[in-house]
Amino acid sequence: MSMKLITAIIKPFKLEDVREALAESGITGLTVTEVKGFGRQKGHTELYRGAEYVVDFLPKVKIEVVVAEDAVETSLEAIAKAARTGKIGDGKIFVTSVEQVIRIRTGESGESAV
Template sequence: MKLITAIIKPFKLEEVREALAEVGVSGITATEVKGFGRQKGHTELYRGAEYQVDFLPKIKIEVVVASDKLEATLEAITKAAHTGKIGDGKIFVTSIDQTIRIRTGETNESAL
C-alpha cells in the first residue's frame, strides 16, 4: 500500500477528485494549506500599499491506494492538476505498513 500526498492549486481540486474517481479511488482527504516553493510567493496591492505574500494557498490531498493502483493514480493526479505554470505542485509517495478500518476491524488492503 502507498500513501500519496499531493500539493495542488486550489482551483484544481474538483478536477483531481473526478480523475481519482475515474481510476477507482474511493476516498481522499483534502486539507487547505499554505506554502511556497520555487515561486516564492508574490506581491499584492491593497489600498495603495504593496506587500509581499510569502505563503500561497494550496490544497493537500492524501490518498492511500493498493500498490497495483499506484501508477494509474499518480497519472490521474498529474494530468488533472497540470496547468503548465509555476506552482502546479508536487506529489510524494510513501509506503504504508498497516491499515485498520476502525468500524469493522478490517486490515490492510481490505480496509481501503
C-alpha cells in the same frame, strides 16, 4: 501486497478535476486539506489599501489517498494530468509507504480497510 500514501499538493481550483480523475481511476476515498506553502514560486506581491506587501505562503490543497501498490502509477498519472496547468506552482506529488491501515468501525486491517 503493500500500500502507498500518495500526497499531492495542488492549486485549489484544480481540486475537482483531480477528484474526478481519481474517481475515474477507481479511487473512491481521499482526504483534502487546505494548506499554504511555497516552492520555487516563492510567494508574490499584492497591493492592499495602497501598500504593497509580500505574500510568502500561497493557498494550496493537499490531497491524500492510500492505494494498493498496483494502483500507484494509474493514480499518479490521473493526478498529474488533472492538476497540470503548465504554469509555475502546479504542485508536487509524494509517494510514501504505508505500514498499516485499520478501519475503526469494523477493525479490518490492511487493504480491505482502505
